[in-house]
Amino acid sequence: MNTHSTTEVAQSGDVITRESAAGAERGGGLWGAIRFEWVKLWSVRSTWWCLATGVVLMVLWAGVVGYDYSYEDTAHPAPTDPFPVGDTTIQAAQLAQFAIMALAMLVITAEYASGSIRATLQCVPSRGRMLASKAILVGIVTFVYGLILAGAGTISGGIMLKDLAEVESSELFRQIPSVAAYLAMVGMFTLGVGFILRSAVGTLSISFLLLVVLPLIIRGIGVDFIQTIADFLPGSAGTYLLDGGGDRYGAGVAALILGAWTVAALGFGYSVLKKRDA
């Protein structure tokens, strides 16, 4: 290849620049790493499958919630109280989060499964930068996607509620960003677990356990201190965040607890990434 020039070109003063067929030394760094992850994310079909699944789950479930409330037959007279449309989305988000978990999990576990993690670390050998670029990408993508999902769920729920829909903009302005923030944290948390465990099955099981199963099981146990522990699980905090607070603490504290779990998962993931061989 004739462009393969490796001549050393002396420029003004002491600056020596190597003319490279790969262009000048610029870019790269964290921004380069994020662009790297961006291209990788959108160039595989699984991403699109996850996003589509999330939309289907959200629209269907929010619709079902709305229909279930407004449904009328002889045994079940139609209620007369209006139903806040945003609540359909809040409930459906608990189902749609599985699509987010799958998406976030694949960002890291697919690389370990295919061996392309080595290519990734060749391109971005700084472990901190590599993890940060994935976390930022997943955080931003799932937040924006969460906004879209919440919007779609609200519309679907509203349609099925028909004239029973209660549309209060101040409430929606809280609920829709809450859904997006919750889903973004679920995404980053799952990503962190993926960095720790590296396998898809393990990652999904542990995330599912902490976000869904444990809070549900423990809620059924009457013992007080176990309840207190349950309150600090990411799943419980997530429910409080989505509901705008609960009897134990408010939405702000819920966001902090969920955030702490996310930071802990990513931090632990970082230490594993740093210590273990790729």
Add this chain to the structure above:
Amino acid sequence: MIAIRGLTKRYADKVAVDNISIEVAAGKVTGFLGPNGAGKSTTMRVIMGLDHPTAGEATISGKPYATLRWPMREVGALLDAKGVHPGRSGRDHLLSMAYSNGIPAKRVDQVLEEVGLAKVAKKRARGYSLGMSQRLGIAGALLGDPQVLLFDEPVNGLDTEGVRWVREMMRRLASEGRTVFVSSHLMSEMQQTADQLVIIGKGKVIMDAPMAEVIARGSRNAVIVRSPQTQGLDKLAQALESDAAVIERVSPHELHVVNGDVEVVGQRASELGVQLHELALRQSSLEDAYLELTAESVEYISAGRQSKA
């Protein structure tokens, strides 16, 4: 230049690399040889900052790989051709890599053209043959136009044309002053490609020398002499033995001068008036030399060879 100092890599129950120190110089193709499990891939992974050494270090132009600002502009490596997400196209794979190091997209098309994948670049990697995957891996290594290149078994799965193409590419890269470090188990291929050889076995360096020196170590170097004159050959053998040469009399009409010199043998035969039907230099191949050197450190020896060894 790649420098490895006192490198040791121990896994739970096994020492993969045992205190090796090598320097891989620029402007040459350095072949990295050794039996399966000798520690070649481990060494390459440590150089690339993928595995952490138990002791020692590996640096590239004086710096550990993980500290390089634009690593792909300094080092290109093909470690595992199949290490590509099967659902991603070759072009997207390279494009994402290019972005990570601030390399312009037009360079991606350039290397795709160079490795001969331009036509299938938009196909998913799942459908690539091993040979195509090797070419994609090589494209990735070339992407940053780096001064240091590592190839782990680059000709696996390539057809004859591909093998020759890789050989010529490596020769060209070295002639441009780059450092080329390539592992292989194909001895005849290495013999045609490498200038310098590093041979390891059981995690230790057995030999680090120029190709000619390694081949000279082989015990099968000999001058073959055939003649119809049995008595003439007897005289020639006596004369050469008095010059302190080692003679193997294979048959009444053939003798071998171990580590002999064709000119000297020819001269003597002419002086003695012996009629020759053949005067030829038989050189040890790299394979012969390699097998002798590694005979003791072969990890998984086959039954047939074990009886001979």
